[in-house]
Amino acid sequence: MKTILPFLLFLFGGFLYSQTTFSGSVVDDSGQPIPGANVIVVGTTTGTVTDFDGNFTLTYSQAPPFKVQASSVGFETDTKEVTANNQNLTFTLKEGTSLDEVVISASRTPERIFESPVTVERFGLKALKTTASPDFYGGLENLKGVDINTNSLTFKSINTRGFAAFGNNRFMQLVDGMDNSAPALNFPLGNLVGMIDTDVQNIELLPGAASALYGANAFNGILFMQSKNPFDFPGISVSIKRGVTSQEAAGTNPYTDVGMRAAYKFSDKFAAKVNFGYLRGTDWMANDLDDKNLAGGTRETNINYNGVNVYGDEVSTNIHDVALRLVELGRAPAGSESLVPSVNVSRKGYDEMDMTDYVAESVKADWGLYYRPWANDFEIQYVGKVGRGSTIYQGAQRYMIDNFTMQQHKLEVRNDNFFLRGYITSDKAGDSYVLDVAGPNLLAKWKPHDVWFGEYTGAYIQSTLGGATNEEAHAIARQTAETGRFIPGTPEYQNAFDAVISDTNFLTGSKFQDNSKIYHSDANYNFSHLIDWAEIQVGGSYRRYKLNSFGTIYTDAQGPINYSEVGVYTQIQKTVMERLKLTGSIRYDKSELFDGFFSPRLSAGYTLGEDENHNVRASVQTGFRNPNTQDLYIGLVTGLGVLIGGANDNGDRFVRPYEVSQFAQNNLGQPSSISQSGTAAYNNSLSSTVAAGLATHNPSNNGSQYIGNSSYVKPEQVTSFEVGYRGKLKNVTIDLSAYYNTYQDFIANETVAAPYYGNVANFDLTGYDPANPASVAGLNQDTQFILAALQNDDFVRYQTYTNSSTEVNSYGGAVAVNTKVFGNFDLGANYTYANFDFDKKANPNFRPSFNTPEHKVKASFGNTELFKNFGFNLAWRWSDNYLWQSPFGDGEIDSYHVVDAQLNYTVPSIKSSFKIGASNLLNNEYATAFGTGNIGSIYYLSWTINNL
Known part of the structure; x- marks a missing residue:
């Protein structure tokens, strides 16, 4: 015992000595704390993040000396050496530029935006804090080359490089690696069931084709949203936003947006988090009563009127043909058909405001369990997401998406060199119905169409025989046929309306059902830790669709429809001559319904200048899009x-x-x-x-x-050519790009x-x-x-x-300039040009639906620290006029300009920040598509508590 006891004490003392605890703070070059900064022991995965006040404490199981590095997005890193236990460190991070930020999406590997082989946009924590939009998703609209088409208050559709639609199935959206598209609809419903503001870590956006790495649906752009890992961002965050929406048609109505995030790191091996979000407001009311067929006139002056946001008046027939049938059946005098002109007459429909309550709502929750069995970078994740929402969607028709639910469940294994994930996405249509279908069937509830037109034509004949003029005869005919009409607000109308929107037979009702699913798995391995001469990656994916709409949307009345897709890819990346970065990628995809398709991409980037502050790049790539589930079934x-x-x-x-x-x-x-x-x-x-x-x-x-x-x-195909330049000129950064796309086999x-x-x-x-x-x-x-x-x-x-056999070419470019003025004021501006062409003479019936303004200009001006703890930001956007084409209808969209603004104040003592802001501050109502409600203003006050 005399021998063993000293030995044990020696070991115990050595153990205590090897536990080094140090603390400190991370601030910017003006002395302001940087919350959420990463502090990590160099060469290890041991680290932490700073709290709301920029402070941290970290324990490392080794004796000094060792080096520690602090970093944060938008700042240059700082490294210091720990030489003693209980040492206090202060890291001062110098603010960098947007080109110094690190992205992963462009090459599936970390790299600076400055060196990215293709155009990429990033929206990080700083942009989230300073955005003048009510939420982060709306803030994406200020990125260069990005359009957001506002379908409704809670449903915005991102568009890059043209050919846009609200159901934009040429654009992919990934949330923590999961495709956020609804299986039944084939496109993401904006952020309706996406992420909450307090859980956003960063967002990256790739405009243009990305099929070489991301497969069939990454055809015209892809958005990556990454949430905060509870190992790196433990703590509780709460965001409360209250305000009003203001629109001429809908008036002033309350607006509420609440988000909560709770994350806890139980140990170096296990962490968990949960998020909850709730948004409710009154949607932008659509009340365009102009004639949809551009024939002009009103319900009172146009006998074949078809209002844009009126449903049921599309039921139309030629009353001369009706007269012939009446005579043939002996219900009208012989020869009286000669008194009836060969003109079309439509029924009187119901306005959209009588067929929906315009409640816009989003309720979403997600949770995650994260396990690191060896307390290093090897991690096992389970993530679950569920969301329910109500919104209005416009495709070929107007849809009331009511109590629509979607859920996702993911299991992923990953470390710094690989990932293997699988997830399931399922949706349920809830109480959703089609307005364009509800209108005609609601009319038929009180009077079948053939009866209505028979009464109209019979009354026209009788009044004409009685000496009435053509105009008088039409007026008498409509008055006769309209007898018994259900009036909105009456019990008769409400009972009929409830019956129609709960009936799944589209010949008599308008409700659609769905419980479709997508099963997806993908994997990637990066060999850079094993191979020195180049960075090589390989990966692949598998997807299986299970369509189950019970015959209401798809031809699946006899049972679900199943089919699958598989893809594999590889990429090699190498820097030669120290400044030339070459990247080559190729992917092979095969749907069981079509022949396989290869998608190659080649790119080169060269760094110029004595200080290596200039980079030029060029790339060529191909992309393809498999027909989506609706295109097929x-x-x-x-x-x-x-x-x-x-x-x-x-x-x-x-x-x-x-x-x-x-x-x-x-x-x-x-x-x-x-x-x-x-x-x-x-x-x-x-x-x-x-x-x-x-x-x-x-x-x-x-x-x-x-x-x-x-x-x-x-499948449709695209070949894309792109060139670009990124550079720093003193305190000015420039990022510009130009592209030329050739499309074939347009769906x-x-x-x-x-x-x-x-x-x-x-x-x-x-x-x-x-x-x-x-x-x-x-x-x-x-x-x-x-x-x-x-x-x-x-x-x-x-x-x-x-x-379509028509070959379509699109081309355009964008440039962004950012700088500091008057000391520490941020000033940025960007311009985007987009256009297309095809042989219109040879293809007079082709409707390209480019739906994109030719010119867009955006600018922002702000200061994160105008004075202590106080900042502001102004954002301005101008859009050129353009023609909107869609199966729902075509129309000219007027040019518009919008100003968003916000003031923010931070109170460190209560770990809170307050923001007062306005979207469309000047209340200049505008539209981004034909048939939707005009977009009004949102005025709000928010309180965010960030207890990291």
Whole structure:
């Protein structure tokens, strides 16, 4: 014992000696604390982050001396040496520039923006703190080259480099590596079920094609959102934002946005976090009552009026054809059809404000368990996310997304050199319904369409026989047909409306169901720690879709539809001649529905100047986009036709019976009912131009140009060329880029008409003279049948999903300049140019839907420390006018300018910051798309407690 005891005391003393504790603070070069700065022992993974006051304490299981490094985004690093236990250190970080910030997305490996091989934008903690927008997602709009199309208060869609839509399935959004797209909708719903402000660590955005590393959906841009790891950012944060929204149509209404983050590091091996967010407000009300078909007039002056934000008035028919049927059935005097002009008349619809409460809401939560079994960089993560929201979405139609829920569950294993993750995404449509479908079916609840048009035409005939003028006859006819109309606000209307939006049969209701899922896994390994001569990465991904809309959206009434995609890639990166950085990537993707596709990318970046403050870059890459689930498998019956997907096995699952006209039964020997499958749209249809063509047909023409038969859909492709420059000139940084893209096999929609009877393959109009009805007798039987089907509405109108043969080129550029003025004031400005071209003469019917302003200018001015603990920021945006094209409707979007502003004050003693701000400070209402509500103002006051 006398021998062992001293030895144990020696070991114990050595153990105590090897535990070194030190503390200190991290401040900027003006002496202000930097919260959330990383403090790490050089060469190890042992570290911590500073608290709200910039202070830290760290214990390291080694004896001094050793080096410690402090770093924070937007600042240069500082390194100091620990020489004794209980030493106090003060790190002073000099503010750097945006080009010094580190990004991962461009090459899947850490590198400075300055050296990135492609254009990349970053939105970090400083930008989050100073943004004048109400939330971080809206703040992305101030980045160069970025458009945000505001669909509603809680649903914003990011667009880069043109060809935008609210359902932007050419753009990918990843949250902690998980694709944030809803399985049923194929695109992210903005930040509706995304992240809360207090959990955002950084955001990176790659405009343009990124398929070489990220696969099929990274076609026109990709957004990366990374949350805070509880090992690095423990503590509690709370954000409370209250204010009002102001819009001329909706008035002034309360706005609430609350977020809470709680993270705890239990030990060096285990940490956890949980987040919760709640947002509620009144949506931007859409009340455009202009005629959607640009015909002009109002409901009172235009008998075929179709208002933009009015639903049900798209139900329209030719009353002369109705008169013919009434006479044929003996319900009108013989010959009275001659009194009825050949004009279209539409029903009176319901305004959008009568069909939705405009409640915009988002409730989201996520949680994570993080385990480091060896207390180093090897980490196992489980992350769960769930969100529920209500918003308005505009695609081919206007949708009320009500109580829509989406959840994701991820398991990931990673360290600094690799990751392996798998996750599941599922959604439920909740109480969502389609406004464009609800309108016609709501009208039919109180009076079926054929009854309404019969009453209208009968009253027109009777009033005309009584001596009324044309205008008087139409007025009397509408008054007669409108008898019994359900008035909004009455119990009759509400009962009918509730019945329609809860009915999943689109012939009588408007509610859609969905419980689709995506199963995804991907992996990446970086060999840089094993290979010295170059950095090499390999990776791959696998995705399986399970579509389950119960037949309300997809052709899955008989059971879910399953299909899968797989991809593999590799990248090599090497710096030669000390200043030339070369990167080469290639990826191979294969969907079980299509042939495989290679996506290569080559890039080079060269650093210039004595101080290496200038970098030029060039790249060429290809990208592709597989048709999404709706492009492939939609089978949606609407009041105006059928949306049918372009997968070659889709149409056979979509079979519907249709009533045949009395004329065809009596004169053509057709049965009373005929079943038609969706394949008719692709193998037995006529184009949408056939009606106009028949009226002016030349008898010497066989009419083959009127054959529709859309081609089955296939992937679209893009080849992108880009050059750029990044540089520092004293206290000025410049980042500019230019690109040229060539697109092929654009996925587009066509409208075709598939007759109930008659073989389109035998359609031949040779000898047909529209001025001589007797000429029909000389045509073959199939052609006669098809003409009769068109005249008697014995056809199905389909919207198909196919590819355009038109080659489209887009091109543009952007430049951003940032500097310090008047000492420590931040001043930044950027300009973006975007345009496109195609052979319009050769493709007169092609609608590119570029939907992007040609010119955009943005600027910001602020100071994070105008005086102690007080800062401000102003942001201004101007957008050129542009044409918006979409299946919902086309219209000119006026140019606009917007000013956002905020003042912030920090109170370190209570670890709080206060902000008062306004989005669209001057209340100049504007729109970013045709058919949406004008965007008003948000005025708010926020209080954030950051107890890190």
